[in-house]
Amino acid sequence: xxxxxKKIETRFLPVRLTVDEMKARGEALANLVQxxxxxxxxxxxxxxxxxxxxxEIREQMSLMKTVILNETEQREVEIFQKADYQxxxxxxxxCDDGTQVDSRPLSRAEMQQxxxxxxxxxxxxxxxxxxxxxxxSAGE
Numbered sequence: 001x002x003x004x005x006k007k008i009e010t011r012f013l014p015v016r017l018t019v020d021e022m023k024a025r026g027e028a029l030a031n032l033v034q035x036x037x038x039x040x041x042x043x044x045x046x047x048x049x050x051x052x053x054x055x056e057i058r059e060q061m062s063l064m065k066t067v068i069l070n071e072t073e074q075r076e077v078e079i080f081q082k083a084d085y086q087x088x089x090x091x092x093x094x095c096d097d098g099t100q101v102d103s104r105p106l107s108r109a110e111m112q113q114x115x116x117x118x119x120x121x122x123x124x125x126x127x128x129x130x131x132x133x134x135x136x137s138a139g140e
Contacts, residue, residue: 085113088106089106
């Protein structure tokens with residue numbers, strides 16, 4: 001047995017690291033920790049974006065469900081207003097079908113109406129009845 005060549009095998013066994021090897025392993029670990037943190041942050045940000053997008057889609061789905069169930073949706077519709085001075089109310093109607101959609105009390109300013117006493121007609125009549133100044137001075 002002593003004359004036979006030794007059969008060499010390898011095994012994984014603990015080996016004490018040198019100072020340079022320790023430094024290299026420390027730098028490698030620091031880089032791995034940094035990479036891990038970056039990937040984790042990206043995952044969180046991606047998850048946040050995905051969560052917000054899912055929330056938006058969920059809100060749109062809920063709105064569409066309500067529209068379908070009610071068979072109506074909110075749209076801009078032309079309206080007109082009509083003051084009812086006896087009731088002191090301003091009524092609001094749809095232009096497309098005439099349905100009343102709202103009413104509210106008239107404000108004090110809205111309650112003030114122009115009173116037409118026919119003064120324009122009286123003034124015109126007075127001008128027509130007044131003697132012509134040119135004819136008066138010609139007759140003098």
